[in-house]
Amino acid sequence: MHDKSVYHSKAVTEGHNLIKIYENPEIDVRNTLDQERQRQILENKLRLKPIIESVIFLGRQHIPFRGHRDQGSLVVSEGSSEDEDSLVNNKGNFRELIKFRIESGDVVLKKHLENT
Structure with missing residues (x-):
């Protein structure tokens, strides 16, 4: 009689759902329901990856981050000219x-810096 009761069958169903969620924690209900949010998360990770890799590289090599000039755009659009002495100054x-990575073909990083 207990097995046929409504509350028992509901508890069994909820138990099975709990086990599924526990075994697959990477599946978040919000991400499953909202594909746009999931796309944005992946895009943000791709944007941050080259920046974080650059920070880690400089840290491992014990290279300081700053130079004499730390301002201005990193992305030079076609047709615009940089300062004449920009090849001499360490920015x-x-x-x-980051500028080297963009010039080497990192399209995601270039697009991110152009849009921010």
Whole structure:
């Protein structure tokens, strides 16, 4: 009689759901329901990855982040000219490393910096 009761069958169903969630913690209900949120999370991770990798690289090599000039755009649009002495001035190791990554073809990082 207990097995046929409504509250027992409901408890069994909820128990099975709890086990599924426990075995697959990466499946978040919010992410399952909201695909746009999940896409945004992945995009943000891709944007941050080259920046974090650059920070880790400088730290492991014991290279200071700053230089004499730490301002200005990292992305130079076509048709615009940089300062004549920009090839001589060190704009900071971090900024130069990010600029190098962009010039080397990191499209995600370039797009991120152009839009911020």
